Amino acid sequence: MSDFYSTRWSSAPAARADISVDAGLRRFMLSVYNKVAAGLLVSAVLAWVTSSVPPVRDLMFLVSEDGRLAGLTPLGWIVAWAPVAILFVASLAMRSPTSGAANLLYWTVVALIGASLGVLGLAYTGASIATTFLITAAAFGGLSLLGYTTKKDLSGLGSFLIVGVLGLVIASLVNLFLHSAAVQFAISVIGVFVFAGLIAYDTQRLKLLYYELGDQSARGVASSYGALSLYINFINLFQFLLSLFGQRRD
């Protein structure tokens, strides 16, 4: 009887702690997913505006008489490459960012990528963009759930996937000179697998990061950085799937 009481009283706080950690983790992951979803919504609206509102479209893109995408204006190039510059500067300048700074970084990058995604609206039909977006969202949900629930340690995949992305960048740059449709197809297929892996890997990394970070402020920063990482993975997966299955405007 005394054992029952001692066990009961000694294990109760531990059980309560587990439940509170799980509820905290759930809240943390939910805040990340909400941020990704809001970011995608903002991106979709901005992409629609930059591809469909002629005065804005003409600021960023060169469109031929028959409505085809012919190039990017200087502003279009700046908007397309600004996220790379901002992320580079942020990684050097913000060693220990505040939650507000991380949030600002997230929304700035989301707005710039969203605006530059208008290029897809000019090249692909609206129906194929919508279909591919839904397929990407379903795949993202499944892969993220896999990363969240799997007991398998995915950390070993990290370096392999990063090398994969590096390979994709190099292959894409080389193909700008080769102009090979076959290489472009191979890049898109490999890209789908690499970013599918990155979605699961980043989700597990975020989950583990939650347990490592003690204070609320650090978790606020991790939530913005985690959302940005998942958002970028989503956009890349979407672009590769669209390149494979999207239907071009005639």
Add this chain to the structure above:
Amino acid sequence: MAQVETKVRAAGLSKEDQILAYSAIAVLIAAIGFTIGAIFAT
């Protein structure tokens, strides 16, 4: 010769494909930069 050139062009990337490739590369580089940055930060 002209026929061969036309065939090669048809199998290659159009101007539109190249613009899309440039845009995709920007997001790819953002992904690699951010993933490496996040790993070093943690």
